[in-house]
Amino acid sequence: MTSPERPARPEPAGRRVQRAPRAEVVVDLAAIRDNVATLRRIVGPAQLMTVVKADGYGHGMVEVARAARDAGAQWLGVAVAEEALALRAAGDTGPLLCWLAVPGEDYAPLVEAGVDVTAYTVEELDEVVAAARGLGTPARVQLKIDTGLSRGGSPRELWPALVQAAVRAEAGGALRVTGVWSHLACADEPEHPANAEQEQAFREACEVATAAGLAPEVRHLANSAAALLRPSARFDLVRCGIASYGLSPAPDVVGPAELGLVPAMTVQGRLALVKQIPAGAGVSYGHTYRAATPETVGVVPLGYGDGVPRHASGRAEVLVGGRRRPVRGRICMDQFVVGVDDDVRTGDPVVLFGRGDDGAPTAQDWAEACGTISYEIVTRVGGRARRRHVDGRSAE
Ligand SMILES: *Cc1c(COP(=O)(O)O)cnc(C)c1O
Numbered sequence: 001m002t003s004p005e006r007p008a009r010p011e012p013a014g015r016r017v018q019r020a021p022r023a024e025v026v027v028d029l030a031a032i033r034d035n036v037a038t039l040r041r042i043v044g045p046a047q048l049m050t051v052v053k054a055d056g057y058g059h060g061m062v063e064v065a066r067a068a069r070d071a072g073a074q075w076l077g078v079a080v081a082e083e084a085l086a087l088r089a090a091g092d093t094g095p096l097l098c099w100l101a102v103p104g105e106d107y108a109p110l111v112e113a114g115v116d117v118t119a120y121t122v123e124e125l126d127e128v129v130a131a132a133r134g135l136g137t138p139a140r141v142q143l144k145i146d147t148g149l150s151r152g153g154s155p156r157e158l159w160p161a162l163v164q165a166a167v168r169a170e171a172g173g174a175l176r177v178t179g180v181w182s183h184l185a186c187a188d189e190p191e192h193p194a195n196a197e198q199e200q201a202f203r204e205a206c207e208v209a210t211a212a213g214l215a216p217e218v219r220h221l222a223n224s225a226a227a228l229l230r231p232s233a234r235f236d237l238v239r240c241g242i243a244s245y246g247l248s249p250a251p252d253v254v255g256p257a258e259l260g261l262v263p264a265m266t267v268q269g270r271l272a273l274v275k276q277i278p279a280g281a282g283v284s285y286g287h288t289y290r291a292a293t294p295e296t297v298g299v300v301p302l303g304y305g306d307g308v309p310r311h312a313s314g315r316a317e318v319l320v321g322g323r324r325r326p327v328r329g330r331i332c333m334d335q336f337v338v339g340v341d342d343d344v345r346t347g348d349p350v351v352l353f354g355r356g357d358d359g360a361p362t363a364q365d366w367a368e369a370c371g372t373i374s375y376e377i378v379t380r381v382g383g384r385a386r387r388r389h390v391d392g393r394s395a396e
Contacts, residue, residue: 004276006296008347020349023269023302023385027059029067030392031264031355035246036071038260039238043227046234047218049075049097051241053083058307058379059245059265062090063389068244069094075218077239081110088113097142097179099152107131107139116140116178120154122165129174141166142179142216143209147201148194149185159205163212170214179218180209184233187225188250195226199233224249228259246355247374251364256356263362265378266354267385271298271320272335274346283337284329288314297328298340300350305333306383308352311370319351319360320344353377 040048050073051057056064065076065087075095078084084098098110099118108131110117119125119141132139143166146153154162169175182202186192202221209216220237222230227238229250242249246263248256256263276296283289283297298320304310313330318338325338338350356362363374 006274006276006342006345009345020270021386022272023306024267025058025381025385025387026266026268027063027387027389028262028264028266028391028393029063029389031246031262032059032064032067032244033071035244035261035264036068036073039227039240039243040072042259043234043238043240046227047074047237049073049077049220049237049239050244051077051223051239052087053077053079053241054379055382057241057245057375058381060387060389061086064244065090065092075237075239077241081105081107081115084115085109085113088115099142099144103127108135111135111137111139114140116142118142118144118152118181119162119166120144120146120152121158122162125162125165125169125175129169129172132174138173139175140178141169141175142181142218143177143214145180145182145202145205147182147184147198147205147221149183149198151183153182156201156205160208160212163209163214167212167214177209177214177216179220179237180206180214180216181218181220184221184223184226187223187230187233188253190225190229190250190253195230195233199230202235229253242375245378247363247378251367251374256364263353263355265363265381266360267302267352267381268354269301269350269352269385271340271344271346271348271350272301273299274340274344274348282329284313284332286330289329296340296342296344298325298338298344298348298350300336300338300352301334302352302383302385303332303334303336306385307380308336309366309370309372309377309380311372312366316352316366316369317361319354319358320348322359324359324361 050068052061079100097116144153186194218237219235222233222238224240224243226233246261281291310331317324328337351360354360363377366377367374
C-alpha cells in the first residue's frame with residue numbers, strides 16, 4: 001500500500017461522464033401503483049384510502065397521490081388542512097379526508113374545496129357549520145369516535161351529543177355527515193384484545209349514528225395493519241399509509257414480500273472518500289469505534305441533517321460493491337463512516353436502504369437497527385438529499 005487514500009476510479013478519457021449525485025432519495029412510483037393495486041385487490045369490496053400525510057411518508061405527497069389515484073385509490077387521507085389544500089392546488093378533485101385541527105381552524109377553504117373534515121367535538125362541528133354558512137356551501141363532515149386509542153376523537157360518553165348536533169346541522173343544510181370513523185391502537189398485534197374491543201365499540205357507535213338518522217357514505221376503522229390482518233375491521237373503507245409505500249405495518253407478523261408489496265424508496269449516494277486508517281484509530285465523534293487492525297473506511301455524505309437517524313450509529317449497514325458494510329462509530333450531521341474493503345474506491349455508489357431484493361438493507365432493517373419503526377425512517381429522510389421520482393426500476 002503506497003497511499004492511504006483510495007482515489008476515485010479513473011473516468012474514461014475524452015467523454016463527459018454523467019455523474020451520479022452526492023446523495024438522493026429515489027421513489028419508484030410504479031412500486032406505489034403496484035402496492036395500491038395490490039391493496040385494492042386484498043381489501044375489496046371495501047374502498048381504499050391512500051394516506052399521503054407528512055409528504056407522503058417522505059415519498060412526495062403530490063406524486064404519491066397521483067400514483068395512488070391512477071392505481072384506483074378511491075380516497076386520499078391527510079392529517080392537516082395545508083396538506084389537503086396542497087392536493088387540491090395540485091389538481092386533485094377526488095374524495096379527500098383530513099383529520100387534525102385546532103380551535104380557530106379556518107375551515108372555509110376546506111369546505112370550498114370539497115374536502116371532508118373531521119369533527120371530534122360539538123365545538124368543532126359549530127366552527128365547521130359557521131364556515132359553511134358563511135360560504136353558503138354545505139360542508140362534508142366525518143365524525144370520529146375514540147374507541148380506545150385515547151388520542152383524537154369523541155369520548156364515548158359524548159358521542160350521542162355529537163351525533164345529535166350533527167343531525168341538527170344536517171337538517172339545517174349546513175353540512176352532510178359523509179363518514180363515521182375511528183382508529184385502532186394495536187392493529188399490528190392481531191391477537192391483542194384491544195382490537196376486538198375497539199371494533200365492537202365502533203359497531204355500537206355506528207348504530208347510534210344510524211339510529212339518530214345519519215346515513216354516512218363510509219364507516220372506517222382500519223389502518224394498513226388492520227386492513228391486511230383483520231378483515232372484520234374493513235367496514236366500507238380502509239386507510240392505508242405504510243403498506244402503500246411497500247413496508248410492512250406489522251413486521252413481527254408478516255413481511256412486505258409475503259403481502260406482495262414492494263418498498264418504493266431507495267436512499268443512495270456516493271462515497272465522498274475511501275481511505276485506510278491505522279490499527280488503533282478511533283472513528284467519528286467520541287471514538288465509539290476503534291479499528292483493531294489497519295482498516296479501510298468509506299465516508300457516506302449523509303447524516304442526521306438529512307434524516308439519517310443518529311441512533312443507527314454503530315448499528316446499521318449499507319450496501320457498497322454488492323456487500324453489506326457496517327456503520328462505524330457515530331452518525332454525524334452531514335456524514336458517517338462505514339467499514340469497507342480494498343475493492344472499494346472513492347466515488348463508489350452506496351445504498352443505505354432500498355427494495356431489499358439486491359442485498360441492500362431495507363427501511364425496516366434501519367428501523368430495527370435504531371429501535372424504531374420503518375414509518376419514522378422513510379418519513380424523516382430527506383434534508384439535503386435530492387428526491388427523484390422514477391417510474392419503474394428500469395427508469396432508475
Ligand atoms: C397515519 C394514519 C393512518 C395510516 O396508518 P398506516 O399504519 O400507515 O396504514 C390511518 N389513519 C389515521 C387516522 C392515521 O393518522
